[in-house]
Amino acid sequence: MTRPGHGTYWQSRRLSARARLTATFTGLLFVVGAAIVTSVFLVMRYLPRYDITALASPADVTQPGEVATAAPAPTTDALPEGAWAPHASPFSDVLVRDTLTINGEGDLLRVLSTTSLVVFAVVLVLGAWLSWILAGRLLRPLDHLTDAARTAELGQATRRPTLERGRVALSGPHDEFHRLAAAFDAMLERLDVAYRAQQHFAANASHELRTPLATTQAMLDVALAEPASVDVEQLGRRLRETNTRSLKTVEALLTLADATGGQVDDGPVDLRALVEEAVARAVPAAATAGTTFEHDLDDLVVDGDHVLLTALVANLLDNALQHGRPGGHVGVTLRGRTLTVVNDGDVLDPDEVAKLSEAFRRGAGRVAGAGGHGLGLAIVSAICDRHEAGLELVAVPGGGLRVDVAF
Template identity: 40%
Template structure:
């Protein structure tokens, strides 16, 4: 950059000085030529006695000096001007490269700081930030954008660490229960004990299957969608409500629905899982005699509202994180693994929608999912 800026400034200075010198030479030539012509027009009777009329041209400024004196003066002026121009070019060149080197170093100092920070970054130093101060500028905007990206990466890494730790714990729990059941059952392999061990093993295997399926669905939702197709979201929600009616009847919960016809662009299997998780949570986290209200508006907004225990408002964000439960019953929670709403959030984000949970004043939860309404243009862009 120093060579570029210094060279560019020098070329411009040379062009300006050269043009100025040529203009000055032209003016000098015009002046001396005019003086010479003026001398030729002086009559003989008005000339000094020592200047004969045969002397042509006559220089009225130098008396009896011939025209050759004017030419010499002009050449001397031109030569001195060239020397001054060459000296000015040398000074300008030195100053241009010196100032360019200083200015480039000053301007690129924040960029060097950004580069050094990027080189030092690793999993153990992800907490470092550039934290560039000063007046707003392009480089400060770049540094702030880089810091914001690092914040997102830090959050992602922290979430990944928590997810791996929780997933390993959740997978370890059913395996430990199965091993204990086998070891205890084999001590006294009576028919009654074998039946109990068999039932316990089957329950934990089913729980592990649900956990693995939930992890796979969560990973697919966080990865996003590769192909989108037209999905009749109203039919999907109605089918989910129909499938959950037996479980609601067993728990003494009533499901009411207000469904409008609407279509969205996305993955039908994942959207079915989204609606099923919402209705399952609403039925499971309820009380006998409670109710669940499922509403689907024509703008593809799905609202699932249920009665149930009080939900602390300050813990609503935790519900969308993997393996977070309001009641930590890790060993007896055969109905789920704490992935329900986190899977919902991943699927919603994969479809370009939003999800929000609100605690009801009388207990229970209201979850609102807003998905983009299907249009022919949106479907063609999604498929394309």
């Protein structure tokens, strides 16, 4: 039997975790207690041999409405041989009249059974209550996790930065709940970083796309305001350059999206042939800038997506050409399972180099010129992560950047 949107009917009727723990503890207590009572009864019933002699006859027991008289202390002469005789004391009359009298095996077993069952019932009720309290204390950390999850969900839904305030920070012993809370806090930390990075990326992407669009609109407004003074050829060339820049930015964004979350068609890729093709495509642009290529490649076949690996190599070469020194050189080597691309550009701060793989991040002297969009190394980093390859950016002491990709 199912209910739409609510799962199965029986799942919706299940008890809470606290109730199930209480039932489990109580059931265990019942089983153990019943086993103890049954064992004691069976042992007392079948193992001992009872030789019980009554110390007082039924006639000595005070009947309702009768006046109790002190019973004379029994003497050893009046008792059978081997019978137990109590010592005479001021309390002898009270013991005889008010204490429980056991005259035989049946009385002993009956008293034992009644007492055991009463004690067992009391202990069972008390144990159920304590189990309920204990289960609540054990599950209290889960309530903190639930509150933190709801706080994080509220922060994401309302676009408020509440993930930072939604940490569990569970105190106490380092048990399973503490480890779960620590893992949950680490997950919230990663979500918070990803959320802020997403906001930063969206803002930068909007800025990168807005700038060429605003430039295009300004040129068109000037042309419409003074059509007679417009150089159509120059306007068309500038519009084409601006449009090309926007198109490259959009294509880079699509490539970055494919590298981070798109479908991957893994297969054997001849990396040497792929690099040679990329170098051949980059040679005309390098010749225009007066840059020379030097490449030394070994054979290497890797498992990966051919399209993404092509984009990785192309972005490495484009980055080296765009940010290299005019008239310089670009070196490409493939040794073992490491692809290295190095140029002789400006001197870079080592602290800034580690951040160049962030989207739209540009170090000192690295500007968005010649169609640059600030996504080249971000795409390389995403593709490396997708192929579980290591990426290392190193500032060359004499100027320039070396990029190592270890497959």
